[in-house]
Amino acid sequence: MGSGNPYRMLKRSVSNEISKALSGVCADSELLNRLEDMIEEPPKREFGDLSIHLAKLSKLCGTSLDDLVNLLTSSLEKLDLVEKVVVVGGYLNIFVDYAVFSAQVLTTITSYGDKYGVVDGHVRKRVVVEYVSANPVHPLHLGSGRNAVLGDFLYRLNKFVGNEVQRRYYVNDVGLQAAFLAYGYSKLGFPEIPPGMKPDHYLGLIYAATTTIIDILKLRRSLKEAEAAGDFSRANELRGEIDSLMGDLAKLAEVIPNEVNALSEKIAGEEDPELEVLRILRGYERGEPEYLFVRKVCSKVIEGIRETLEKMNVGIDVWDWESDLVWEGRVSEILEKASSSGYFRLHKGAPALFFDELLSTELRRRLRIPEALEVPPLILKRSDGTTLYTTRDIAYTLKKFEEFSADEVINVIAIEQTLSQAQLRLALYALGYEKEAENLIHYSYEMVNLPGASMSGRRGRYVTVDELLERLSEMVKNLMRERGSEVSDEQALKIARSAIKYMILSVSPSKTLTIDLRKILDLKQNSGPYIQYTYVRARSVLEKAESHQLNAIDYGKAGKEPVRTLILELSKFPEVVSEVAVSKQPEDLIAYANNLATIFNKFYETEPILREPDEGFRALKIAVTHGVSVVLRNFMEICGMDVLERI
RNA sequence: GGGCCCGUAGCUCAGCCAGGAUAGAGCGCCGGCCUCCUAAGCCGGAAGUCGGGGGUUCAAAUCCCCCCGGGCCCGCCA
Numbered sequence: 001m002g003s004g005n006p007y008r009m010l011k012r013s014v015s016n017e018i019s020k021a022l023s024g025v026c027a028d029s030e031l032l033n034r035l036e037d038m039i040e041e042p043p044k045r046e047f048g049d050l051s052i053h054l055a056k057l058s059k060l061c062g063t064s065l066d067d068l069v070n071l072l073t074s075s076l077e078k079l080d081l082v083e084k085v086v087v088v089g090g091y092l093n094i095f096v097d098y099a100v101f102s103a104q105v106l107t108t109i110t111s112y113g114d115k116y117g118v119v120d121g122h123v124r125k126r127v128v129v130e131y132v133s134a135n136p137v138h139p140l141h142l143g144s145g146r147n148a149v150l151g152d153f154l155y156r157l158n159k160f161v162g163n164e165v166q167r168r169y170y171v172n173d174v175g176l177q178a179a180f181l182a183y184g185y186s187k188l189g190f191p192e193i194p195p196g197m198k199p200d201h202y203l204g205l206i207y208a209a210t211t212t213i214i215d216i217l218k219l220r221r222s223l224k225e226a227e228a229a230g231d232f233s234r235a236n237e238l239r240g241e242i243d244s245l246m247g248d249l250a251k252l253a254e255v256i257p258n259e260v261n262a263l264s265e266k267i268a269g270e271e272d273p274e275l276e277v278l279r280i281l282r283g284y285e286r287g288e289p290e291y292l293f294v295r296k297v298c299s300k301v302i303e304g305i306r307e308t309l310e311k312m313n314v315g316i317d318v319w320d321w322e323s324d325l326v327w328e329g330r331v332s333e334i335l336e337k338a339s340s341s342g343y344f345r346l347h348k349g350a351p352a353l354f355f356d357e358l359l360s361t362e363l364r365r366r367l368r369i370p371e372a373l374e375v376p377p378l379i380l381k382r383s384d385g386t387t388l389y390t391t392r393d394i395a396y397t398l399k400k401f402e403e404f405s406a407d408e409v410i411n412v413i414a415i416e417q418t419l420s421q422a423q424l425r426l427a428l429y430a431l432g433y434e435k436e437a438e439n440l441i442h443y444s445y446e447m448v449n450l451p452g453a454s455m456s457g458r459r460g461r462y463v464t465v466d467e468l469l470e471r472l473s474e475m476v477k478n479l480m481r482e483r484g485s486e487v488s489d490e491q492a493l494k495i496a497r498s499a500i501k502y503m504i505l506s507v508s509p510s511k512t513l514t515i516d517l518r519k520i521l522d523l524k525q526n527s528g529p530y531i532q533y534t535y536v537r538a539r540s541v542l543e544k545a546e547s548h549q550l551n552a553i554d555y556g557k558a559g560k561e562p563v564r565t566l567i568l569e570l571s572k573f574p575e576v577v578s579e580v581a582v583s584k585q586p587e588d589l590i591a592y593a594n595n596l597a598t599i600f601n602k603f604y605e606t607e608p609i610l611r612e613p614d615e616g617f618r619a620l621k622i623a624v625t626h627g628v629s630v631v632l633r634n635f636m637e638i639c640g641m642d643v644l645e646r647i
Numbered sequence: 648g649g650g651c652c653c654g655u656a657g658c659u660c661a662g663c664c665a666g667g668a669u670a671g672a673g674c675g676c677c678g679g680c681c682u683c684c685u686a687a688g689c690c691g692g693a694a695g696u697c698g699g700g701g702g703u704u705c706a707a708a709u710c711c712c713c714c715c716g717g718g719c720c721c722g723c724c725a
Contacts, residue, residue: 526673605689
């Protein structure tokens with residue numbers, strides 16, 4: 001009955017025994033199913049390995065404390081896995097027999113190897129993860145970086161536990177942003193990307209300059225109106241806003257002076273630049289040949305983004321162009337279906353889906369929409385006939401389900417889109433795609449902040465992932481140089497990107513992430529490099545161990561600290577992985593790995609391994625070291641970190 | 648105005664959903680440890696009114712209510 005999960009098996013055999021012992025006396029038969037959850041881990045080692053809160057059990061069971069203690073102690077001590085049972089401070093503390101348990105744990109690790117952590121009997125699912133999907137108008141910034149790391153984690157985690165997973169990137173080239181970029185780029189006469197510059201970086205500047213110039217012109221018009229109307233406080237306010245945008249533009253002009261000048265001139269000479277942008281959008285959405293340059297521009301940006309993702313070791317299986325979706329007629333199909341739906345009505349003259357009649361408590365629960373969340377109607381089209389993002393996303397969602405025969409589609413999208421993602425699920429439901437609506441998961445994450453700086457793609461205020469990688473790689477190299485060793489660019493990059501991933505995954509996605517550039521490359525404890533280093537240490541011991549005579553393992557010594565704690569931690573890995581596979585909370589996995597690494601380092605520092613004179617004990621210590629290397633490697637695989645053999 | 652998320656040591660964060668044994672890490676700070684398996688390490692120390700106030704309970708960081716602070720959303724943007 002090797003389930004691949006020794007810790008769970010341990011808890012289960014204890015809870016089964018308790019359940020047997022109580023079956024005659026316990027009033028609540030339901031309780032026996034919940035026993036496994038009632039077994040907890042004591043806060044301190046001297047309290048044993050597992051414990052049960054007696055008062056809670058006594059209350060639920062209706063049995064006196066004394067009876068419980070007598071009944072449980074005698075039956076649990078009969079188990080091979082249990083060494084002794086002690087009652088302290090209202091708790092029944094169970095001490096595990098490590099001679100038996102360690103053999104189970106270590107043989108499981110050896111036989112499962114790079115599959116240790118995968119629990120037997122997992123029902124395989126087909127999962128699509130859509131992530132990154134940054135607009136094709138600027139380079140990936142730190143926010144998209146968080147998205148990429150989380151999405152990559154979800155992909156790897158699903159893959160690891162045995163699911164079929166597909167990774168998709170949705171290229172939003174039919175939106176207003178793309179049209180703004182295409183507009184600015186066309187005004188400049190489609191210049192070549194300057195040599196030595198990544199296309200996404202260059203075009204990101206053009207995009208920011210274009211939108212900023214247009215916004216300034218708009219504000220100036222409002223300013224004139226305000227002045228004419230004698231509204232001085234409004235005029236002052238506008239002047240402030242204009243100044244701020246002029247500041248942003250000046251910064252952009254430091255990098256691309258010629259482009260900024262040319263754009264300012266050309267756009268200022270335009271009657272109504274925004275109308276021009278809409279014209280491009282409309283023409284492109286219709287697929288008119290003279291507007292296909294939009295796709296060309298976006299392709300260049302995507303080229304740069306692709307390069308960045310490669311540097312991050314983040315992969316994408318399918319690149320979906322939103323324009324294809326429209327041109328294939330998938331979006332108009334949805335529009336047709338929507339207009340004949342019972343939920344279709346006009347909202348301020350625009351075609352829309354109304355959800356009021358649909359929003360029962362039951363449906364909110366099924367579609368994971370908060371009880372009090374007000375959901376406004378979903379507007380499907382602009383008055384000029386072009387479609388809106390969420391409308392196109394309905395078609396896209398169905399495509400993702402269809403093409404991969406997916407059981408579940410996960411959208412990794414920032415928390416600010418909670419409402420539109422809820423509208424998306426409701427729209428799917430309203431149009432009869434109930435299963436899809438229920439199995440569409442919005443995996444949301446909070447914003448990324450830089451201390452003392454606000455980021456904005458429209459203004460060109462952002463720190464790019466490329467920049468971050470470069471700076472961290474440089475720091476890694478300097479650090480290595482200080483320690484007297486050179487490191488290759490590739491090795492430095494591997495350490496840098498692993499540090500970023502670890503740092504991002506260690507913070508709960510529901511919390512805003514503050515990135516302090518000086519602190520991110522903390523190579524100390526609780527960091528990516530710390531895990532990589534610990535793994536290298538373990539591997540280094542194992543390599544040298546190969547030359548040693550291999551002896552039979554003496555499991556009898558497994559109860560000695562710190563070996564005992566190490567074995568217990570190793571046993572928990574599959575449990576942690578399966579919990580995280582459900583909760584999708586990377587921080588739990590990170591916390592586990594950091595703890596394991598810390599315990600191993602303590603063991604490594606305080607105990608001789610290869611120099612252990614007792615041969616049987618030495619063999620045990622080597623087996624434990626091997627266990628640590630397996631778990632850390634599997635952990636790094638799930639987190640998308642690079643496994644280094646030498647550092 | 649309504650809604651969602653967050654508030655735990657100087658800083659960055661676990662713990663809260665399923666309430667219970669002196670509230671945990673890391674960074675930073677103070678003090679130790681390299682003729683010995685990689686010192687990106689280890690050992691020890693100082694540091695917290697768990698945002699505030701009520702309530703439920705034998706027991707609240709954890710559950711309920713109110714308030715305060717921060718972020719986000721409520722667009723014919725995405």
